[in-house]
Amino acid sequence: MKVAAYIRVSTEKQVREGHGLEEQRYAITQYCEAQGYEIVQWYEDAGVSGGDLELREAMMSLLATAKGDDCPFSAVVATKIDRLARSLYGQLFVEKELAVAGVSLVYSDQENLAGDDPMTTAFRQMMGVFAELEKNLIKARLTAGRITKAREGGYAGGGAPLGYTAEKGRKTLEIDEVEAQTVRRVFELDVQGLSLRQIARRLQAEGYTTATGKNKWQAVQVKRILDRRPLYEGQYVYAGVVAEGQHAAIL
Numbered sequence: 001m002k003v004a005a006y007i008r009v010s011t012e013k014q015v016r017e018g019h020g021l022e023e024q025r026y027a028i029t030q031y032c033e034a035q036g037y038e039i040v041q042w043y044e045d046a047g048v049s050g051g052d053l054e055l056r057e058a059m060m061s062l063l064a065t066a067k068g069d070d071c072p073f074s075a076v077v078a079t080k081i082d083r084l085a086r087s088l089y090g091q092l093f094v095e096k097e098l099a100v101a102g103v104s105l106v107y108s109d110q111e112n113l114a115g116d117d118p119m120t121t122a123f124r125q126m127m128g129v130f131a132e133l134e135k136n137l138i139k140a141r142l143t144a145g146r147i148t149k150a151r152e153g154g155y156a157g158g159g160a161p162l163g164y165t166a167e168k169g170r171k172t173l174e175i176d177e178v179e180a181q182t183v184r185r186v187f188e189l190d191v192q193g194l195s196l197r198q199i200a201r202r203l204q205a206e207g208y209t210t211a212t213g214k215n216k217w218q219a220v221q222v223k224r225i226l227d228r229r230p231l232y233e234g235q236y237v238y239a240g241v242v243a244e245g246q247h248a249a250i251l
Contacts, residue, residue, distance in 0.1 A: 003037045003106070004073040005029075006062060008045040008083050021046060024079045031108035032077060040072045041065070063094070066101040075104045155236075155247070161228055162211045163250050173247040180250045182208045183232055186225045187251060196222045 007024040021044060032039050043058040065071055076098060078084050084105070085091040098105060155173050160166035163183040164173035185208060189199045196219035203217045210221055230237050234249035 001037050001075060002040045002073045003032060003075045003077050004041040004043060004062060004065070005032070005039050006043045006059065006076055006078045006083065008056070024083065027079050028077050028108050037077070059094070063097045066098055066103045071101065071103065073103065075106050077106045077108055079109045080107055161231060162225060163232065164247065175248055175250060183225060183250050186222060190226055
């Protein structure tokens with residue numbers, strides 16, 4: 001039987017715990033050799049959450065190939081259900097798309113999940129429920145920890161706002177002097193009574209760059225900066241928590 005192999009990791013923690021791409025690749029290869037399966041295509045999503053199905057380019061490519069007229073495989077092999085998707089919706093969506101295309105699913109670490117009989121299908125769905133529950137529990141713990149940091153005025157994580165940098169391991173935001181000049185200019189133009197679009201056009205004309213380093217501004221980017229005035233004045237706001245920030249103010 002000709003098969004496609006799908007592997008995915010979303011965090012460095014998964015790599016450290018032995019769930020990295022190479023570990024999955026080895027497990028699938030060994031399984032397929034033992035079963036006499038021929039792997040004709042590998043699909044790899046690296047650093048993409050299992051909950052963000054539409055952002056997983058390899059998975060979307062796999063499904064598109066499966067539904068094509070010249071699909072080269074009749075089954076897809078993954079190590080576990082949670083590599084396929086971390087939400088029940090995602091799992092069922094992938095299973096449905098493959099089923100419509102006449103492509104079956106095989107899990108190398110959970111052989112008892114193969115098959116389309118009612119009991120096996122129900123068990124796969126139960127596994128999907130628990131995978132989603134685990135994801136939500138992890139999210140809840142992370143949120144609680146970040147709120148605690150926010151109450152202390154520390155950086156709660158996520159992408160650093162324009163004007164600051166966030167180095168791994170540090171609890172506070174550090175000012176990026178070049179970006180800070182952009183932030184100050186936005187507020188200067190706002191005081192002059194310019195609209196969001198006018199400010200965006202002025203920033204672009206004056207050569208200021210966005211958080212991604214591009215000299216192409218949109219009104220929504222300007223609004224995002226203006227909405228963060230408390231942060232730029234030295235306060236830290238996260239999930240409804242407002243505290244005196246540990247970071248230096250830009251304004």
